[in-house]
Amino acid sequence: MSLLKHKRSVDDLWPVRRKRVLVRIDFNLEINNGVIDKSKDQRIRAAIPTIRRITDQGGICILLSHMGRPTGHKFGVLKNDDAKRRRYLNIWKDEKGAGYTVYFSLLSGEIKKKILGWSSVATSAADLSEVQGTGKTDLFASLSNAEKKSLLKRFQNGDHSTTLFPHLRQYDGYHDELTLMPVATRLYELLNADPSRPPVDVHFAEDCMNANDMVASLLPGQVLLLENLRFYSDENSLIESERMIMAQHLAKYGDYFVSDAFGTSHRRNSATTVELPAIIGHGCCGYLLKKEIESYVDLLGDSPRPMLAIVGGAKVADKISLLEHILRKIDTLIIGGAMAYTFLKVAGYEIGNSFNESGQSFIDKYGGRRNIDELAQNFLIKAKACNVQVLLPVDHVCHTTCEATDSPLITETAHIPSGFMGLDIGPRTIELYRKCISQSKSVVWNGPMGVFEIPTYATGSFSIAKEMGDGTQEGLLSIIGGGASADAARMCGHASRVCHVSSGGAASLDLLEGKVLPGIDALDDLE
Numbered sequence: 001m002s003l004l005k006h007k008r009s010v011d012d013l014w015p016v017r018r019k020r021v022l023v024r025i026d027f028n029l030e031i032n033n034g035v036i037d038k039s040k041d042q043r044i045r046a047a048i049p050t051i052r053r054i055t056d057q058g059g060i061c062i063l064l065s066h067m068g069r070p071t072g073h074k075f076g077v078l079k080n081d082d083a084k085r086r087r088y089l090n091i092w093k094d095e096k097g098a099g100y101t102v103y104f105s106l107l108s109g110e111i112k113k114k115i116l117g118w119s120s121v122a123t124s125a126a127d128l129s130e131v132q133g134t135g136k137t138d139l140f141a142s143l144s145n146a147e148k149k150s151l152l153k154r155f156q157n158g159d160h161s162t163t164l165f166p167h168l169r170q171y172d173g174y175h176d177e178l179t180l181m182p183v184a185t186r187l188y189e190l191l192n193a194d195p196s197r198p199p200v201d202v203h204f205a206e207d208c209m210n211a212n213d214m215v216a217s218l219l220p221g222q223v224l225l226l227e228n229l230r231f232y233s234d235e236n237s238l239i240e241s242e243r244m245i246m247a248q249h250l251a252k253y254g255d256y257f258v259s260d261a262f263g264t265s266h267r268r269n270s271a272t273t274v275e276l277p278a279i280i281g282h283g284c285c286g287y288l289l290k291k292e293i294e295s296y297v298d299l300l301g302d303s304p305r306p307m308l309a310i311v312g313g314a315k316v317a318d319k320i321s322l323l324e325h326i327l328r329k330i331d332t333l334i335i336g337g338a339m340a341y342t343f344l345k346v347a348g349y350e351i352g353n354s355f356n357e358s359g360q361s362f363i364d365k366y367g368g369r370r371n372i373d374e375l376a377q378n379f380l381i382k383a384k385a386c387n388v389q390v391l392l393p394v395d396h397v398c399h400t401t402c403e404a405t406d407s408p409l410i411t412e413t414a415h416i417p418s419g420f421m422g423l424d425i426g427p428r429t430i431e432l433y434r435k436c437i438s439q440s441k442s443v444v445w446n447g448p449m450g451v452f453e454i455p456t457y458a459t460g461s462f463s464i465a466k467e468m469g470d471g472t473q474e475g476l477l478s479i480i481g482g483g484a485s486a487d488a489a490r491m492c493g494h495a496s497r498v499c500h501v502s503s504g505g506a507a508s509l510d511l512l513e514g515k516v517l518p519g520i521d522a523l524d525d526l527e
Contacts, residue, residue: 008284008524017058022254026261027065033137034105050286058220068178072233100148105137112136184225215253247275260286263504265519273519283523295500304441312337312447317362332389336449346376352416395426424450424457434467446481452488462492469497481508
């Protein structure tokens with residue numbers, strides 16, 4: 001198809017031995033007090049095949065990732081102003097306590113116990129195990145910044161001569177809770193989980209823009225994870241020259257470029273997904289990105305009919321472009337989640353206190369103002385003209401507030417009484433939607449049916465995931481488009497039963513809307 005072509009993959013890189021391969025990865029995951037929940041490390045696990053492909057051939061794998069949305073600092077300023085750079089390196093000496101807890105969290109259990117033994121909470125710490133995840137970091141976090149500073153100084157002045165906070169750690173763009181160091185630890189564990197395979201060394205560079213010496217010292221088969229790219233604002237700067245400065249610097253680290261970060265491929269302003277492959281002179285996709293491309297080529301190309309799209313989430317304004325675009329490709333559209341209440345209200349139903357956008361307007365991508373009610377009404381007319389059946393909820397699970405309850409109101413019709421809000425689709429709607437899935441040959445799902453994070457309102461989303469999983473075993477082409485719907489499928493254990501769960505919510509939406517993704521377009525086409 002014209003908008004999404006097959007791309008060269010990591011399999012096309014040769015020779016790789018002794019070559020340094022820059023791999024743009026997506027390790028943007030949840031970390032609490034320096035600890036990664038092992039049930040939520042899918043993004044690290046998903047990167048393993050591409051990393052192993054490189055290291056098994058004797059290549060040197062250099063990983064680049066972002067995490068969160070830190071303020072960041074301009075690399076050009078730090079690079080060209082030695083006095084300012086030195087001043088940032090000394091910020092840790094003030095009373096703000098930047099970096100104290102994250103530094104402590106990355107120490108071994110034995111050392112943590114030793115440090116806490118010097119503290120005002122020594123009695124509480126005495127009963128804690130040296131095993132990771134037993135509460136030592138939480139206890140340290142409860143201390144005052146002054147005591148944290150004193151304890152770490154005592155630790156540093158003992159047998160540890162390394163600088164406590166090197167390089168970027170104390171530039172004003174650094175956020176201790178967004179360091180990727182815990183990811184390096186978990187990556188090492190996963191890469192070395194199989195004792196029958198040769199061990200893999202994983203190193204960590206505490207400043208992604210000051211890693212020249214570490215890169216030069218790497219040996220074939222080793223891995224280096226660079227610190228959070230977004231600690232430098234140049235990574236997503238709106239100014240091309242700033243992005244180019246960062247990309248040109250990072251390009252010196254590698255010989256080849258591989259992208260395995262579908263979740264950031266929709267971002268046009270990204271030094272490491274757009275400018276970096278252009279500077280290196282080529283780019284190919286890793287196994288995760290390859291699977292994303294192939295899955296969407298299958299879905300958006302000549303997919304089996306009838307084809308069903310299930311769209312949920314909160315706002316019509318966020319997904320109207322998607323809805324309008326996919327009308328040409330589908331036979332049936334299921335609408336759930338909060339956006340369903342806007343369509344129901346426009347259709348004349350009572351929706352109580354449910355979230356809705358009726359009466360509102362928004363500015364579209366062309367700069368024009370669009371009225372939500374008119375938009376929803378016109379969409380239903382377009383769908384009918386395209387012979388697309390649109391299914392809306394026929395009953396609801398409700399409550400007076402968005403909180404858990406043992407006795408939610410289940411409506412008998414699509415109307416929601418005054419004082420209540422819809423928080424999930426009801427049992428008759430679930431059966432209607434399940435039947436529609438069972439009669440389809442292709443299904444794409446983007447957006448949950450309700451507030452699935454609260455068990456009371458999770459049945460709708462979980463039922464959709466199960467029905468898609470069941471259908472896949474019978475030959476259904478099934479794709480879950482990342483984001484919250486992917487989280488729901490994982491929570492109920494059915495994510496592994498569908499054909500593909502996308503790793504990028506916003507990127508998935510853009511593809512379904514027919515957009516060209518800059519991070520994919522920048523890679524080499526497969527000839």
